[in-house]
Amino acid sequence: MPENYSPNNVDQLLDLIKSGLANESRFSISGQDTKAGFGYNSNAGINIRMSSIKGILEYDPAELVMQARAGTPLSDIEEVLSEHEQHLAFEPPNLGLLYNDNSTSGTIGGAFMANLSGPRRFLAGAARDHILGVKALSGRGEVYKSGGNVIKNVTGYDLSKLLTGSWGTLSIVTELSFKVLPAPATSNSIAISGLDVDAAMDLISRVAQSQLQISGLAFIPASTLENIDCDEFSLEQRDLCLMRLEGSALSISERSKALVKLIAGSGNVTNFENEASMSLWQLIRNPHTLLSAGESRCVLKMSIAPANAKSIIRQLSSFDDCHWYVDAAGAWLWISLSETNAVNHIKTLRQSLSNGLGSAILYKAPSHIKQDVGIFSEMSSGLTSLTHRIKDSFDPNHILNPDRLYLQQ
Amino acid sequence: MKMPTPDLSVLASRDELIHELGQFLGSEQIVIERSALRAYESDGLTAYQQLPLLVVLPENTTQVSKILKLCSKMKVNVVPRGAGTSLSGGALPLEDGIVLSMGKFNRILDVDFSNRCVVAQSGVTNLDITNAVKDKGFYYAPDPSSQIVCSIGGNVNENSGGVHCLKYGLTSNNLLGLEVVLMNGEIIRLGGKYMDAEGYDLLGVLTGSEGLLCVVTEVTVRILQSPESVRALLLGFPDNEKAGQCVAEIIAAGIIPAGIEMMDELAIKAAEDFCHAGYPLDCAALLIVELDGPAAEVEELIETVRAIANNCHSQSIRVSENDEERIRIWAGRKAAFPALGTISPDYYCMDGTIPRKQLSYVLTKMTEMSRQYGLRVANVFHAGDGNLHPLILFDANIDEEMEKAEQFGADILKLCVEVGGVLSGEHGIGVEKRDLMPEYFSEQDLQQQQRVKCAFDPESRLNPGKMFPVLHRCAELGRLHVHKGKLPFPDIPRF
Ligand SMILES: Cc1cc2nc3c(=O)[nH]c(=O)nc-3n(C[C@H](O)[C@H](O)[C@H](O)COP(=O)(O)OP(=O)(O)OC[C@H]3O[C@@H](n4cnc5c(N)ncnc54)[C@H](O)[C@@H]3O)c2cc1C
Numbered sequence: 001m002p003e004n005y006s007p008n009n010v011d012q013l014l015d016l017i018k019s020g021l022a023n024e025s026r027f028s029i030s031g032q033d034t035k036a037g038f039g040y041n042s043n044a045g046i047n048i049r050m051s052s053i054k055g056i057l058e059y060d061p062a063e064l065v066m067q068a069r070a071g072t073p074l075s076d077i078e079e080v081l082s083e084h085e086q087h088l089a090f091e092p093p094n095l096g097l098l099y100n101d102n103s104t105s106g107t108i109g110g111a112f113m114a115n116l117s118g119p120r121r122f123l124a125g126a127a128r129d130h131i132l133g134v135k136a137l138s139g140r141g142e143v144y145k146s147g148g149n150v151i152k153n154v155t156g157y158d159l160s161k162l163l164t165g166s167w168g169t170l171s172i173v174t175e176l177s178f179k180v181l182p183a184p185a186t187s188n189s190i191a192i193s194g195l196d197v198d199a200a201m202d203l204i205s206r207v208a209q210s211q212l213q214i215s216g217l218a219f220i221p222a223s224t225l226e227n228i229d230c231d232e233f234s235l236e237q238r239d240l241c242l243m244r245l246e247g248s249a250l251s252i253s254e255r256s257k258a259l260v261k262l263i264a265g266s267g268n269v270t271n272f273e274n275e276a277s278m279s280l281w282q283l284i285r286n287p288h289t290l291l292s293a294g295e296s297r298c299v300l301k302m303s304i305a306p307a308n309a310k311s312i313i314r315q316l317s318s319f320d321d322c323h324w325y326v327d328a329a330g331a332w333l334w335i336s337l338s339e340t341n342a343v344n345h346i347k348t349l350r351q352s353l354s355n356g357l358g359s360a361i362l363y364k365a366p367s368h369i370k371q372d373v374g375i376f377s378e379m380s381s382g383l384t385s386l387t388h389r390i391k392d393s394f395d396p397n398h399i400l401n402p403d404r405l406y407l408q409q
Numbered sequence: 410m411k412m413p414t415p416d417l418s419v420l421a422s423r424d425e426l427i428h429e430l431g432q433f434l435g436s437e438q439i440v441i442e443r444s445a446l447r448a449y450e451s452d453g454l455t456a457y458q459q460l461p462l463l464v465v466l467p468e469n470t471t472q473v474s475k476i477l478k479l480c481s482k483m484k485v486n487v488v489p490r491g492a493g494t495s496l497s498g499g500a501l502p503l504e505d506g507i508v509l510s511m512g513k514f515n516r517i518l519d520v521d522f523s524n525r526c527v528v529a530q531s532g533v534t535n536l537d538i539t540n541a542v543k544d545k546g547f548y549y550a551p552d553p554s555s556q557i558v559c560s561i562g563g564n565v566n567e568n569s570g571g572v573h574c575l576k577y578g579l580t581s582n583n584l585l586g587l588e589v590v591l592m593n594g595e596i597i598r599l600g601g602k603y604m605d606a607e608g609y610d611l612l613g614v615l616t617g618s619e620g621l622l623c624v625v626t627e628v629t630v631r632i633l634q635s636p637e638s639v640r641a642l643l644l645g646f647p648d649n650e651k652a653g654q655c656v657a658e659i660i661a662a663g664i665i666p667a668g669i670e671m672m673d674e675l676a677i678k679a680a681e682d683f684c685h686a687g688y689p690l691d692c693a694a695l696l697i698v699e700l701d702g703p704a705a706e707v708e709e710l711i712e713t714v715r716a717i718a719n720n721c722h723s724q725s726i727r728v729s730e731n732d733e734e735r736i737r738i739w740a741g742r743k744a745a746f747p748a749l750g751t752i753s754p755d756y757y758c759m760d761g762t763i764p765r766k767q768l769s770y771v772l773t774k775m776t777e778m779s780r781q782y783g784l785r786v787a788n789v790f791h792a793g794d795g796n797l798h799p800l801i802l803f804d805a806n807i808d809e810e811m812e813k814a815e816q817f818g819a820d821i822l823k824l825c826v827e828v829g830g831v832l833s834g835e836h837g838i839g840v841e842k843r844d845l846m847p848e849y850f851s852e853q854d855l856q857q858q859q860r861v862k863c864a865f866d867p868e869s870r871l872n873p874g875k876m877f878p879v880l881h882r883c884a885e886l887g888r889l890h891v892h893k894g895k896l897p898f899p900d901i902p903r904f
């Protein structure tokens with residue numbers, strides 16, 4: 001049976017790691033363990049949860065910086081920020097819901113270590129664009145810091161970015177500082193129905209290249225909408241193209257006029273204002289609903305050059321039992337596949353990206369499928385060995401989340 | 410400045426190296442003559458000079474790879490160089506090292522509007538990227554003041570910013586892909602025309618790595634549509650404190666201007682005398698606040714900022730009504746460094762970041778130090794993100810004044826660290842701030858950074874003597890002392 005620890009402070013954590021090094025133990029590290037379904041099974045003897053090392057350490061809204069312990073619940077942070085009309089601009093989704101219907105949104109440490117980002121990605125970046133500094137504990141049992149608590153900093157290597165998205169495989173992050181930004185006062189969206197895929201993607205591209213500062217551009221095909229049961233789309237059984245404007249009421253109303261002009265004549269337009277607009281984008285942000293990702297389904301996220309979206313979508317349309325939607329102005333495809341045909345489909349999709357045309361990360365799958373196709377696409381041999389050398393430079397004995405991202409050869 | 414002791418056997422192998430390089434490079438690609446090497450003896454930090462062993466000018470990635478392989482084999486150090494505008498001595502040559510100049514990597518490879526990105530060789534200048542896309546209304550956002558000359562590869566290696574990075578981010582936030590060559594000659598491609606690469610964020614750690622990890626040969630950056638409207642306010646204040654307060658209140662009101670620049674009294678006066686931008690001379694501090702976006706939004710924000718400025722006791726408010734007026738508002742700021750050059754034989758430009766709330770404390774302290782050192786200091790800086798650029802005025806012809814200026818500079822940076830800030834906001838560590846690193850980092854912090862360096866360049870051939878005050882051998886850094894025998898697990902809460 002694995003042992004489960006939830007240390008209260010960094011000293012306790014350090015003691016654990018030091019004993020672990022001496023005892024040749026391996027650790028599975030998590031915040032609240034909401035995203036355990038991501039990656040390979042670590043097969044570690046000891047589970048460490050960071051959720052007791054929590055609390056906001058510093059926050060002065062005018063500095064645009066917050067500093068918090070890694071185990072602080074993301075929801076606490078979002079609540080405090082919203083009291084000051086600020087937010088995490090990278091819109092972290094609740095990915096836990098892909099794996100568990102009742103999942104919370106996890107911890108701030110988890111949000112950064114998973115490099116989360118939402119529909120605003122193409123405008124505001126991902127978690128990696130907002131990290132400013134970390135305090136961390138390496139697999140060598142050494143505490144170190146990188147970065148700082150100010151917005152602009154090039155003092156030393158940016159190890160904070162390297163850790164962001166490393167899923168706990170390089171170090172255990174104990175404290176983070178990150179950029180926070182004013183939240184838009186309000187949001188307005190439009191849904192355009194009746195466009196075919198090609199027309200919709202062309203329109204998205206045109207709007208993304210406009211001066212309208214659009215902060216959400218998504219496309220959901222009717223075939224995906226058919227499978228879900230949610231109020232927002234109760235009347236819609238047609239392909240939907242969604243566009244979001246955010247900002248002050250005045251700015252939105254002016255830009256809405258310009259947007260309507262820009263899209264004139266393309267399909268039927270429905271408006272979603274304020275609350276309705278916000279809940280609409282929750283659906284895009286948290287992918288579990290649209291992907292109806294039940295138990296055995298596989299979830300793949302492709303990040304692509306937007307101009308290639310049409311050809312990839314043509315492939316998707318030929319797959320049976322495949323739910324998908326486009327987000328981030330054509331740069332992302334969220335895809336859900338049934339277990340039976342997932343392996344072939346994933347291989348086909350990755351094939352189409354093999355010349356550095358994009359990425360395709362397997363977010364969820366039964367473990368035999370993960371083993372078969374890998375969490376990530378195949379890397380060049382140079383990049384593979386560099387990746388291993390980087391892992392070794394932080395965690396030479398491979399005690400932190402061993403095998404979570406890359407299986408040992 | 411102490412640099413690593415040159416390896417005499419490398420100096421002795423210079424002819425052999427020239428011969429070997431000649432096997433795959435044309436003679437015009439190898440600079441040998443002393444007089445020609447002079448052009449490379451320093452970068453933007455001209456206080457330090459060193460003639461390199463040789464300069465090589467590769468034309469393509471294969472040549473870069475061969476050069477690095479050869480240098481690995483012959484134990485020759487390599488200093489990568491873009492346009493040589495680094496202000497921290499990052500491209501300072503080494504006596505026993507070649508300078509690898511990216512000067513011939515000057516082609517834009519792909520302008521891709523539908524994917525909103527540009528692919529360029531790393532020696533292309535920052536401004537040429539914008540120039541290549543501006544006819545369609547696009548631009549590349551990071552805009553260092555050196556943008557006419559500095560290279561995009563240099564920008565990646567310094568994670569350069571500019572006056573607009575508060576809203577649009579630094580180089581790292583606008584970078585999509587790289588082609589790089591490791592010291593062992595391996596060519597690696599990272600990312601591309603898409604946003605989220607798989608695996609570890611190597612783009613993230615390479616940005617700002619100051620030529621110590623790899624040679625960047627190709628860069629993919631995203632481009633943005635130019636905003637519909639851009640307007641600037643020029644705000645004058647009776648003291649620095651009120652100007653600082655105004656910056657804090659603008660941001661607290663939920664506004665992220667495209668840029669907020671601040672100038673102090675000495676800088677205002679010098680700039681006004683130099684280029685007559687119409688700056689109010691009765692102010693002790695000036696703010697330039699630039700707002701951009703959809704026209705209606707900018708209009709609204711201008712009024713909000715105006716009200717905030719009034720509240721903060723602004724003495725004078727000027728708002729640009731057209732682009733000409735906006736450019737005039739910026740003229741003095743843009744000319745501030747050369748302007749200060751006219752009132753002092755030499756100046757030394759510092760670069761640290763502080764939490765903005767410490768601004769008035771730091772400025773007051775700096776005035777005290779200025780008195781102690783007997784050297785004037787002018788301040789021109791990116792107020793929105795707390796990135797200070799104090800300019801220390803001195804005369805290198807006066808005995809020891811340069812040493813005094815350096816000492817003063819070091820004290821300013823220590824002060825930045827003391828109030829919760831950092832040693833560099835955008836100019837990098839290089840040789841200039843190398844020995845100050847322990848002011849900010851512990852030995853353990855620095856060792857972890859060096860271990861990452863070892864993963865890329867295990868023999869430490871790339872740009873040694875920069876960034877790290879002490880160079881450890883990788884074997885020594887990699888050693889892990891583990892307690893022998895089992896240890897009982899401590900008594901820690903379980904779940
Ligand atoms: C007048 C002036 C104004 C400036 N204003 C700003 C400003 O507003 N904001 C700002 O951030 N900076 C500014 N700078 C600093 C400087 O311009 C930037 O740091 C710039 O990015 C350096 O680019 P470069 O091509 O000149 O690089 P170099 O000076 O040639 O090199 C800089 C560093 O990068 C490495 N390097 C360069 N190219 C490569 C490559 N292809 N592969 C690997 N390593 C490489 C070098 O080894 C060196 O360590 C200014 C400098 C000057 C002189």
